[in-house]
Amino acid sequence: MFNLFQNIHIDWLGKRKIFIAISIFIMIAGLVSALGRQYTEGGTDAFNLGVDFKGGTVVTAKFRQIPTYDEIRTALNSVGVDDPVIQSSTDKPDEILIKIPLIENGTSTGAEGEAPVAAQVQGGRNTVKQALNHFGTEAEGEATLATAPDTAYKIIGTDSVGAIAGSQLRNQAVTATLLGLVGILLFIAFRYDWTYAAGAVLAVFHDVLMVLSFFSIFQWEVNLTVIAAILTIVGFSVNDSIVIFDRVRENSAVNRTDSIFKITNDSINQTLSRTVITAGLVILSVLSLVLFGGEVLRSFSLALLVGLTLGTYSTIAIASPIAIWWQSKIGAAKAKMGQTAAGGEKLASASRRSVTRRPVTR
DSSP states (O other): OOOSOSSOOOOTGGGHHHHHHHHHHHHHHHHHHHHHHHHSTTOOOSSEEOHHHHOEEEEEEEESSOOOHHHHHHHHHHTTOOSOEEEEOSSOTTEEEEEEEOOOOSSOOOTTSOOOHHHHHHHHHHHHHHHHGGGOOBOOTTOOTTTOTTOOEEEEEEEEEOOSSOHHHHHHHHHHHHHHHHHHHHHHHHHTOHHHHHHHHHHHHHHHHHHHHHHHHHTOEEOHHHHHHHHHHHHHHHHHHHHHHHHHHHHHHHOTTSOHHHHHHHHHHHTHHHHHHHHHHHHHHHHHHHHHSTTTTHHHHHHHHHHHHHHHHHIIIIIHHHHHHHHHHHHHHHHHHHHHHHHHHHHHHHHOOOOOOOOOOO
16 A cells, blocks of 8 residues: 555644644634624624525526626626626526625615515616626617617516525534434444544534634635535545544554553554545645636635645544543543542451450350
């Protein structure tokens, strides 16, 4: 087997406090960012939610000559639409569906201060029209592309759509994720030891919180593809942890006289080549998506890049130290119980005083 590192001896557990401090700092920065943005008057939301979570306006446009998606997206960006969703029609190749966030018209408000649906739809239509005018004029009214040869497009439909990821769907996704983590916890506890299971699951929570921290700090858009990326990160992180835990189990059976700290350090170093090769190739692939995948895959690829990098880091810096910490606590508790039991036996023996028999006079 190809091995990048030969006879490497790095004291990973000796640096665990530094690693944990780095993780705590990033998570606190993310928490401060989320709370600060959410509760600052006039500030932005904690996360930059995309159309999938907030709903929006769908505009169907028919083109004489369809521009590229990048050209349409650039035109929309120029009029202030930062996260449009552009799709082609399944049965009509000359039509494009453009979904943008809800835009208030600014002239009328509803009972709770929100613009009515009709005003929002009209505002979205006007915004899309302003952007599409970069490609030519619209065939307005009863005119069509066939009857108005000087026009470039025609808006043939406008509608308001709700959030795809509604509250019910989000709750189901959270429930499914938690049930999956419970399943992982039970499997690792049965196959290895429950202390390892606790380390792996806490490392997964660490990875998810770290990704959310980056998305809050840098205000990257959160859409359904980010949720898919987070679920991918969960599986990747657990797989990496199990590889190290399996090597720890093998070394524990062979080196019974070594301490658990030494066995774990040796196990991490022995699997380091596999970790670097596997994670490195995946991260390079994701990096190419970040650089060349375009705006459509930007949020997905950024979530994967941050999550996979931190998942590899947490396998060494978070999962293993937590498992060792739990084992040391359990070992100390068992030793204390043993000392208490031994002390009780001595106390009972000391309380049994010898009795001198006296002769009985009859």
